[in-house]
Structures are given as C-alpha cells and as structure tokens.
Amino acid sequence: MEGERLSYHESVRKVYERIKKDGMINIWDRFEAQGFGGVPDKRCPFCLKGARCDLCSNGPCRADASIDKRGVCGITADGMAMRMMLLRNVLGASTYHYHTETTIKTLKATAEGKTPYKISEPDKLKSFAKRLGVDTSGSDKEIALRLCEFVKDDFNRSYTDSSKIVEALAPKERKDVWKKLNIFPGGIYSEMMLATSSCLTNIDGYYASLALKAMRLGVAMAYQSQIVNEFCQDILFNVPKPHKMRVNLGVLDPDYVNVVPNGHEPFLGFAMVQLARKQEWQEKAKAVGAKGLRIIANIETGQEMIQRWEMDDVFYGFTGNWIMQEAILASGCIDAFVCDMNCSMPIDPLYAERYKFKLIPVSEVVAFEGITERLDYLPEKAEEQAGKLLQMAIDNFQERRANIEPVTGLEMNEALVGFSTESIVAALGGSIEPLLEAIKNGTIRGVAGLVSCTTLRDYGQDVHTINIAKELIKRDVLVLSMGCGNGALQVAGLCSFEAKDLAGPGLKALCEKLSVPPVLSYGTCTDTGRIADLIGAISGALGGVPIPDLPIVAAAPEYIAN
Numbered sequence: 001m002e003g004e005r006l007s008y009h010e011s012v013r014k015v016y017e018r019i020k021k022d023g024m025i026n027i028w029d030r031f032e033a034q035g036f037g038g039v040p041d042k043r044c045p046f047c048l049k050g051a052r053c054d055l056c057s058n059g060p061c062r063a064d065a066s067i068d069k070r071g072v073c074g075i076t077a078d079g080m081a082m083r084m085m086l087l088r089n090v091l092g093a094s095t096y097h098y099h100t101e102t103t104i105k106t107l108k109a110t111a112e113g114k115t116p117y118k119i120s121e122p123d124k125l126k127s128f129a130k131r132l133g134v135d136t137s138g139s140d141k142e143i144a145l146r147l148c149e150f151v152k153d154d155f156n157r158s159y160t161d162s163s164k165i166v167e168a169l170a171p172k173e174r175k176d177v178w179k180k181l182n183i184f185p186g187g188i189y190s191e192m193m194l195a196t197s198s199c200l201t202n203i204d205g206y207y208a209s210l211a212l213k214a215m216r217l218g219v220a221m222a223y224q225s226q227i228v229n230e231f232c233q234d235i236l237f238n239v240p241k242p243h244k245m246r247v248n249l250g251v252l253d254p255d256y257v258n259v260v261p262n263g264h265e266p267f268l269g270f271a272m273v274q275l276a277r278k279q280e281w282q283e284k285a286k287a288v289g290a291k292g293l294r295i296i297a298n299i300e301t302g303q304e305m306i307q308r309w310e311m312d313d314v315f316y317g318f319t320g321n322w323i324m325q326e327a328i329l330a331s332g333c334i335d336a337f338v339c340d341m342n343c344s345m346p347i348d349p350l351y352a353e354r355y356k357f358k359l360i361p362v363s364e365v366v367a368f369e370g371i372t373e374r375l376d377y378l379p380e381k382a383e384e385q386a387g388k389l390l391q392m393a394i395d396n397f398q399e400r401r402a403n404i405e406p407v408t409g410l411e412m413n414e415a416l417v418g419f420s421t422e423s424i425v426a427a428l429g430g431s432i433e434p435l436l437e438a439i440k441n442g443t444i445r446g447v448a449g450l451v452s453c454t455t456l457r458d459y460g461q462d463v464h465t466i467n468i469a470k471e472l473i474k475r476d477v478l479v480l481s482m483g484c485g486n487g488a489l490q491v492a493g494l495c496s497f498e499a500k501d502l503a504g505p506g507l508k509a510l511c512e513k514l515s516v517p518p519v520l521s522y523g524t525c526t527d528t529g530r531i532a533d534l535i536g537a538i539s540g541a542l543g544g545v546p547i548p549d550l551p552i553v554a555a556a557p558e559y560i561a562n
Contacts, residue, residue, distance in 0.1 A: 007324065009491055011250065014407065014410060026347075027456070053080045055200070061073075063075065063077035096229070099526065107147075110236060111145050119235055129143050131169065132147070151224070155188055162185075169223050171540065188221060240419060242423055251317030253291070253294070254333045257292070257293045259293070259335060260328065261295065262325075264299075265341050274383075274386070290397050294316045296318075297317065297318040301343075307417055320491050321461075321484035329348065330351060332355055336360060336393035337358070341365050341366065356403050360374060362375050415493075416497060419521055420523070432538060433541070445475060447551070449528075451554065452484060454484040464557055466489065466494065473502055479518065486523065486524070
C-alpha cells in the first residue's frame with residue numbers, strides 16, 4: 001500500500017514514512033496483513049458478505065444464499081447478515097446514547113451551578129423544551145431541569161409505549177408510516193433490549209423481521225440519542241455558526257505544549273480551552289520552555305468543538321479523522337492525548353511509549369492495556385480535572401522535546417465550519433425558501449448529506465468520500481458533511497469558499513450569492529439527527545411533502561461502497 005492507497009492526504013503519507021522508519025506497527029500495515037495472498041482487499045468471502053456466524057457453540061457457521069446453504073440452526077445467509085446488522089445497530093445506538101446520557105448529566109449539573117459551563121443558548125433551551133411539550137415558565141435553571149427530567153423519563157419508557165420525543169419531533173407523514181409498519185419506537189433502552197434479545201440463536205432468524213427492528217432502533221437513536229444530544233450541547237456550548245478553522249496536521253507545532261482531546265464527547269475539551277486561555281496557564285507552559293499551551297481538536301470530539309467555538313492561538317485548530325490517529329501521535333508534537341468515549345485505538349499505548357506523550361482515559365468505557373492512570377469525567381469536577389490534564393501535559397513537555405524529533409513542514413489549510421439548521425436559515429436570509437427556490441428553478445439539483453466513518457476498504461483513507469463529494473458538487477448538488485467524512489472534506493479543502501470553482505455552474509452561483517462553500521461542514525456523525533430535523537423542516541415548509549419525494553439524500557459512501 002502506497003500513495004493514495006494509504007491516504008488522500010499528503011500530510012498523513014509524510015508521517016507514515018516516519019512511522020515506517022521508526023519500525024512502528026500501524027493501521028495501514030495491519031490492514032494489509034489481514035488480506036489473503038498479499039492482497040489487502042481479498043478476505044474471507046463469507047465474512048465479506050456477512051454470511052457467517054459464531055453466536056452459539058455450533059459455530060462458526062457459513063451460509064450461501066445461492067445454494068441454500070444454511071447455518072446449523074437453519075438460519076439463511078440473509079438472516080445471518082441482517083442479524084449482524086442489527087447487533088451493529090445496538091452497538092452504535094448504545095454508544096451514541098452513552099454520549100447523550102453524559103450530555104444530560106452535564107446540562108443538569110450546569111443548571112445547578114456545579115460545572116464551569118453555562119447555558120449559552122437560553123433561546124434554544126426554551127424553543128427545544130417547547131417543541132417537546134415541556135413547561136417553559138420560570139428560570140433557565142427550572143426549564144433545563146424539567147427538560148432533563150422529561151428526556152430521561154422518555155429514554156426509559158417501555159418499547160410498548162410510544163416515545164414522546166419521537167412523537168414531538170418527527171414529521172407527521174413519517175410517523176404515520178412508522179406506525180403502519182410497527183416501527184414507531186418506545187424508549188431507547190427498552191428498544192435496545194428488544195433488539196438484542198431478538199438476536200440470540202433460535203429467536204428471530206427472519207431477515208425481514210430483523211430489518212424492521214433495525215429500522216425501529218434507528219428511529220429511536222436518531223431522535224432520542226442524536227437530536228437530544230446535539231441540541232442540548234448547543235444549549236451548553238453555542239449553536240454552530242459559520243467561522244474559519246485551521247485544519248490538517250500542520251496545526252501541530254512542536255514548540256508548544258499540545259493537548260489533544262480525542263473521542264466523541266467535548267466536555268473536558270471545552271473545559272481545557274477555558275483554562276488554557278487564562279494567562280496563568282500560558283505562563284506555566286512558558287516556564288518549562290514552551291512557546292505556550294494549545295488545545296488541538298481531534299476526530300469527533302474535535303468536530304463538536306470546532307463547530308461551536310472559534311479558533312485563536314490557544315484553541316488552535318483541527319487535525320483530522322480517526323484513521324490518521326497514529327500519524328497524529330507519531331508527529332512528535334503531542335504532550336497529552338485525552339481519550340473520552342470512542343475513537344481511541346488499542347495500539348495507542350505503544351505510541352505513547354515511543355513518542356513520549358501522556359495517554360489518559362477520561363471515560364469509564366475507555367481502557368488500554370498497561371495504562372493505569374485515568375481521570376474519568378465528572379461534570380461537577382470538570383474544571384479540576386481539566387487543570388490536572390493540562391498540568392500533565394506541561395510536565396511532559398521537556399521529556400518529549402528532548403527525546404523526540406518532530407515531523408515538520410506538514411500542511412495546514414483553513415475550512416469554513418459551523419453550519420447548522422439555524423445558521424443555514426440565517427445565511428438564506430431567515431427563511432428556508434431561497435434554498436427551496438434554488439431547487440425548484442433548477443439552480444441546484446438537490447442536497448446530499450454525507451455521513452461516514454472512514455475506512456481502508458478498497459480505497460485509501462478518505463479517497464472515496466472526497467471523490468464522491470467532488471462528483472456531487474460538480475453535478476450541482478449541495479453537500480452537507482458529517483462525521484469522519486466531514487474531517488476528510490475539511491482537510492481536503494472542499495469546505496472552503498475557493499472550492500466553489502469545483503462546483504457546477506448552478507451550485508457555484510449559489511455559493512457566490514450566499515458566500516458559502518459547496519460542501520457545508522455540518523458536524524459529527526451524531527449530527528445525523530440534526531439533518532433529520534432539517535429534512536423535516538424542509539418537508540414542512542413545502543406543505544408536508546413526503547420525505548422520499550424530496551430531492552434530498554443521506555448516504556454513508558465509505559460503507560455503501562464496501
């Protein structure tokens with residue numbers, strides 16, 4: 001694997017050469033080693049099709065639909081594949097909801113005055129509470145506490161009792177369809193139990209039934225986990241608004257103390273930025289010989305942060321998505337890698353030892369072999385914990401700087417980030433109508449939401465996502481980017497105003513009229529819920545046009561291609 005088979009990004013390929021020179025195992029070589037006969041993409045055909053199972057003591061079994069070869073229990077290849085899909089849905093939903101639970105704990109503690117955060121968007125607090133049918137009388141504290149109580153109750157509702165959150169937020173036309181199909185969900189915890197229980201051997205092996213349960217869990221997750229999570233983070237940390245952000249590995253300067261919050265939850269990341277902006281912390285960094293102290297945004301935690309807060313010389317920039325994690329760590333510029341829920345790799349301890357940085361889990365769900373020092377996030381202790389993490393990084397600087405030769409000359413560019421439903425409507429002059437008119441009159445052909453965790457299957461890091469986005473904008477389709485694919489498009493330059501020159505004539509004209517890029521940086525993978533809400537708003541503005549009839553598509557190109 002070399003060139004673009006490694007990564008679209010030149011900066012990553014440059015650090016890969018350093019990794020190889022240092023003899024470090026890495027994600028690209030490990031991927032290649034998984035192949036058969038030296039071909040990285042040649043794998044077990046049963047596994048590739050999802051037609052294998054090892055969930056009981058008779059396995060592993062292989063199935064083949066073309067000859068009706070079934071598992072020992074009699075399950076078909078279709079049943080095997082869909083059962084595994086449903087189990088993956090459970091894993092994803094439970095992890096997203098872990099994040100949402102932490103957000104609600106943080107909002108509640110903030111309303112009670114126990115955190116360093118504040119209710120930054122009281123208008124959104126009131127509008128969201130009103131949409132959910134929560135009493136909006138009284139103080140912001142009272143509204144926030146009622147909101148937290150309401151969503152917690154709904155999370156724990158039985159699967160036999162319809163979710164009030166979904167009832168309040170989803171378009172009527174979709175709700176009618178879901179009820180007809182019996183996939184209108186109850187509380188997400190109960191839905192996860194229903195889905196998981198269905199996957200045990202000899203319980204539900206019928207692919208159509210399993211698919212409907214996956215859809216049902218998906219609806220619960222989108223509205224209860226994703227929308228509640230993102231809207232409550234907006235309430236705490238600001239509704240995303242467009243602003244420029246430095247991106248790519250060049251944001252890492254070895255002469256600074258660099259702290260990298262990593263994962264999906266931005267809470268300690270934001271707390272560290274607030275402290276690091278204080279002169280006393282900058283002086284502490286300078287006292288050990290550094291030019292200063294910086295917080296560098298990374299992966300989805302970084303996306304949550306950069307969408308909401310503007311850059312300065314402390315909150316300096318964003319690196320990229322998770323496949324470039326080892327390149328980030330091997331840059332020789334990191335002093336502390338702060339790992340909240342999700343997207344930290346089991347290999348990280350080896351990199352921490354080799355490149356002399358502190359590896360600190362800050363979530364109870366994250367653990368590493370050989371790493372015993374941890375600091376699990378508690379909202380009430382966020383400021384104290386942030387201070388400890390910054391001090392660890394400062395104490396690490398001199399050892400890292402004395403022993404590790406950094407990689408320099410890495411690329412850095414700027415992306416326009418911070419688009420949300422609110423900011424898109426604001427860019428359109430306060431109404432969604434100009435976007436609808438641009439679609440009606442053929443200026444643009446539609447809108448595509450791209451959501452993808454990045455993968456090395458068949459292509460190098462981000463190559464497929466970037467090529468798909470380029471093709472879409474060339475054909476006058478406006479792109480909203482989310483998740484790790486968003487990091488890909490930011491680093492590749494497609495979230496800059498200059499990228500309008502890659503767009504078709506209609507989209508280019510719209511970009512010039514609104515001063516926006518052809519790819520709008522719309523957030524993290526959890527912002528999939530936010531886009532569902534935007535699509536609902538478009539449907540409503542058109543008088544209730546059914547969602548399938550809208551010129552809108554949401555896709556995960558890295559997964560669909562594989």
